[in-house]
Amino acid sequence: MRRYDYMMIVLTDINSLSLLGIHGILCLKETDLKRNLLASGMYDRTVRPRLNATETVHVQIGLVNIHIIGLNEKESSFSQAITMHVSWKDEFLTWNSSPYEDLESLVVDPSSIWTPDINIFGRIESNKELDLSRARVQSTGVVSTTFSGVLTTHCSMDSAYFPFDYQLCDFKIGSQVYTKSEVAIEIISVEMAEDYDRNPNWLMEYSQINNTCQEVYFCLQRRSLYLTILYMVPALMHSVLILVSYVIPSEAGEKISFGMSLFLSFMVFLLQLNGDLPEVSAYVPALEVVIMLHMLSGVVSVFISSVTAYLIQNPSQSQVTVTEVNDLSLDAERKDEKSKKKQIKCICAGLRSVKYLNRIGFVVSLILILMANLVMITARLVSTGCAKPL
Template sequence: MTRSCATFILCFLTVFGIRKVRAQSGSDVQDVLTKLFTTDKYNKKIRPLVDQSNAVQIDVDFFLTSIIDFNDQDESLKTSGFLSLSWTDEYLQWDPSSYNGVNVLFLPQDDIWRPGVSLRNPYKSFTGLGSAFLNLRVDSNGLVEWFPFQVFESTCDVDITYFPFDSQECELKFIAWSYSQVEVELNKGARGVILVEYSPNAVWNIDSTSAHETNTGESSVTFTIKLKRKPGFYVINIIIPVILLSVLNIFAFALPVTTGERASYAVTVFLSLAVFLTIVSEELPTNSDVISILSVYLTAMITLSTVIVLICILELRLATRTVEEYPINKLFMAVYKVSLFLQCRKRKDKIKPAKMSETNSKKKLKKEDEFNPDRKKFQVTWMKIVSAMDYLLFWIFLLLTFILTLVLFLICANN
């Protein structure tokens, strides 16, 4: 038992004694810095290669943390995140065994060479990556790792065809501005766009991401983010009210002409649709190349509403006519017959409308009506013509509205 305790104590002292001897101090780090920047006279103006005919190989990954804003009208994307850039600096190498095991240094980014990477498609201002207070990680083999965090505002072409069921594809293109492909090559990393720290957005979902590099003439890496809009807000606040207004638009033909409110009702629905078209227009970018399907649908509904208003005014005009002054022509009689046929009703007016060619026809017609009550009761009048038109127009416009709405949803669903 005593021998075992002695062995344990010896091992304990040996391990901790070695650790104590091998402990790194601030002076060891200072010695490494003195070697690199004083003895070796490190110069950040020189590309970090002994053979200056080669290009510096830089691996780039992008950590996306959030989508701050996507502005449809300005066609801009505002994101936050940081790049992961790594390269080998052959002038920042040392032997850790000579400096008590110092293997890693953290240096201010302005103290060593950097590739001068910046956003190629900025929306407002052109700025370099990182800040003066950021440090880079450098190991003894010369591997430099840089993680500059930034809020990126980039341009993004917007396709509003399927708004609000649209998908947008935005690119963040990073380029080494100060160097050509001969001096610096940017290579996409193995992970591309990394979403481990991403916070979901209330308006957009990330559908997919990708990355590709361009090393022909200029050296750049492009990160592509495909966004899918969440349409719930627009469906509840725009699409459903517009469809309901379109249905109300049709019921102008169900309102009797005698009420005197039909024209004002139709005009009110027309103005409501015009207001919704204005709201949708404010949400969309000013773009003449691509037109939103929703805007086309609203325009079609407003066109139908305009036609309904004109028809209502025409029917009010027809309802004030009398058969004696304005005989019913063949076209209106055809409309009347079709309406009766569709309603599965038989005509009860077998007597044709009288022709008013003679001067005393009005008196004769009046006398005939007095002696023939059935003729007066079942004679085709302009009010009956208007009622027949209402019946046909109601179903015609209902069918048109249904077809247009169905086409809208089918197109959006296919997208």
């Protein structure tokens, strides 16, 4: 009797609070609704939410890109912060709102209802299934939930026109458990957030949906200003110094050391460039070709400098012997004069060959430098966008 009296007192207090208009203390209507809908004997979260088992559950997905974190060329990965809106209709979660104080919707934990197993194929993380947030259920049975977080997927990098390249990244959304006749996933939209934060290195060119294959494509354009200043401007300065090296007199011993210093500086650029590019053998980046051509012009400069130094410093051509005048023998004097003339001719011929070699080396280095610039200009003109997906 005491327990019965206690329960009557509690119910009387609750009714009094309801009469006073205080409904927020205990929302029994929402609790009763959840208890009635999700009762263990009434609802099974492992069964597809269809009264007719042959019907298909249609799942609609909308993607909102919040921020592009970046592309990792070494790991061939694309990271972005996204919000994914997921909705479907659960025919077992419908009710008449009148008995429940016109309650049109309620929030439930996704672990208590049926949820589609949405997988991101191409996701680098070990868990390819999305961790959905709390779901809102409408009285009509429409269930909506979201996934918000960082999505890192594999992206096949094509740096043939680096640093003026475009990258096409994609991932596929699907189900591993259900077939398309059981659960049909449709991607209805891919858009940018209103307060979209632009990435300093990449620009979103466009996004595209292919519902036939359930794939989403993102075309990204690299911002090339930083890399142009980092690589191209010093490379042009070095090319000017390579051409200036031919003006240095061949007799100067510093000409070879000057050329070697320029060559080693190009090696530093090449090592730094290889640290920023993926290690693939399918193509050679345009900027790497440019650096290699500049290095080759430096090699030509060092080679020409070495040959000219050999021609000038060779004793057989540069040593001139002075013979004493022998008044007693005219034949000996004539022989000495002939030998002196021959040696002077050899020196003049050597100097002329040095002059010609410098001219040839200058022309060859200039052609290599112009070819390097032509490669970069061609890469800039040819790279105009991503290859359209099939």
